[in-house]
Amino acid sequence: MLLSDTEVISRVLSHIDNQTTDLGDRDWQEPVENYSSMARFNAELKLMRHLPVPFCPTAALPENGSYVARVAAGVPIVVVRTMDGTIRAFRNACRHRGMQVVQGSGCAKVLKCGYHGWAYRLDGRLEHIPHDYGFPDFDKDTHGLVPVTAEVKNGLVFVTQEEPLTRAPLLDTPVMMPADYQIFDSRENTSDINWKLNIEATMEGYHIKPTHPETFYPYGYDNLNVVETNGINSRITFPFRRIEKLREVPEAERKIDRMVTYVYNIFPFASVAVLSNHTSITISEPISPTMTRFVNYKMGPARDDDAEALQRAKKDASFVADTGLLEDNAVIRAIQAGLASGANTHFTYGRFEKAIVHLHKNLAEQLQSLNQFG
Ligand code: FES
Numbered sequence: 001m002l003l004s005d006t007e008v009i010s011r012v013l014s015h016i017d018n019q020t021t022d023l024g025d026r027d028w029q030e031p032v033e034n035y036s037s038m039a040r041f042n043a044e045l046k047l048m049r050h051l052p053v054p055f056c057p058t059a060a061l062p063e064n065g066s067y068v069a070r071v072a073a074g075v076p077i078v079v080v081r082t083m084d085g086t087i088r089a090f091r092n093a094c095r096h097r098g099m100q101v102v103q104g105s106g107c108a109k110v111l112k113c114g115y116h117g118w119a120y121r122l123d124g125r126l127e128h129i130p131h132d133y134g135f136p137d138f139d140k141d142t143h144g145l146v147p148v149t150a151e152v153k154n155g156l157v158f159v160t161q162e163e164p165l166t167r168a169p170l171l172d173t174p175v176m177m178p179a180d181y182q183i184f185d186s187r188e189n190t191s192d193i194n195w196k197l198n199i200e201a202t203m204e205g206y207h208i209k210p211t212h213p214e215t216f217y218p219y220g221y222d223n224l225n226v227v228e229t230n231g232i233n234s235r236i237t238f239p240f241r242r243i244e245k246l247r248e249v250p251e252a253e254r255k256i257d258r259m260v261t262y263v264y265n266i267f268p269f270a271s272v273a274v275l276s277n278h279t280s281i282t283i284s285e286p287i288s289p290t291m292t293r294f295v296n297y298k299m300g301p302a303r304d305d306d307a308e309a310l311q312r313a314k315k316d317a318s319f320v321a322d323t324g325l326l327e328d329n330a331v332i333r334a335i336q337a338g339l340a341s342g343a344n345t346h347f348t349y350g351r352f353e354k355a356i357v358h359l360h361k362n363l364a365e366q367l368q369s370l371n372q373f374g
């Protein structure tokens with residue numbers, strides 16, 4: 001269970017008074033080879049197929065017929081909103097000769113393969129084969145698109161490709177943003193790093209002053225965080241200095257909006273950062289042990305007539321992307337490149353890095369049970 005907003009505020013104010021921060025109860029040694037090993041990469045990708053993993057926000061499928069296609073855990077997947085509004089997911093491969101039936105995102109009444117024109121309904125059924133007298137013995141009914149599990153939880157579509165080891169990443173996902181938030185920006189970028197380095201950079205505030213002295217630190221604190229584990233997931237609170245204004249406000253009337261950044265880790269591949277005026281969702285798609293594609297959605301207030309709120313959201317997003325995130329990226333790329341130094345056999349995560357310890361501990365456990373699973 002996560003703390004309420006007012007409990008978070010009180011805990012932050014107490015940390016400010018006492019010059020303290022949340023602490024974990026153990027440290028963790030993570031083998032450095034886990035950031036470059038092919039065997040580990042393959043195991044993590046397999047794990048990704050055996051967990052409910054965020055695929056996109058439900059807002060990416062606004063209408064009946066909306067679809068989003070991309071590679072997830074190395075497998076081409078398409079997620080669609082069917083004609084009755086339910087969300088379904090399929091392996092994105094034609095049952096004729098395997099062409100991907102759709103690319104990117106869009107809206108369509110049927111999913112039509114671009115090679116020979118076989119057409120599938122949004123529920124996956126194979127509806128039409130051009131010149132079907134060429135396939136006299138072919139059973140259309142057993143050649144629909146191959147389904148995988150799609151489930152919606154608190155604004156996210158989760159896809160589970162293979163029998164899940166645990167449903168905890170989905171079950172432990174809390175409400176993170178207003179239900180009517182819409183996407184105002186989506187992009188993908190590829191970086192020469194292991195996916196874990198990027199996720200880890202969002203999960204501790206111990207680096208705020210050294211890494212972000214002129215960007216985040218002037219508005220925030222160094223090493224002052226609330227760090228909560230929430231089942232298999234976690235949440236880190238990064239307070240802004242303006243939170244001190246709330247000392248004057250009676251506890252029951254305190255509002256957390258614009259006073260903190262909440263960063264949720266959805267075990268283990270996704271993070272959702274709830275910033276002052278927008279929410280940023282990042283999903284990792286590991287491409288190799290040392291290369292990752294990051295799929296990012298930025299969401300904000302829905303109302304079209306509220307141009308000012310949208311402007312604030314965009315300004316917020318560009319402040320983060322053009323300043324602090326560049327600093328984080330420089331650090332994590334340097335870590336990846338530095339692996340070749342051979343200096344470390346292990347990285348050590350201390351008590352301040354409680355959420356990362358939680359991530360690595362759960363990741364090790366899940367990979368262990370994946371092994372037993374066969
Ligand atoms: S591969 Fe799709 S119609 Fe032939």
Ligand SMILES: [Fe+2]
Nearest residue numbers: 201211324328
């Ligand atoms: Fe950072």
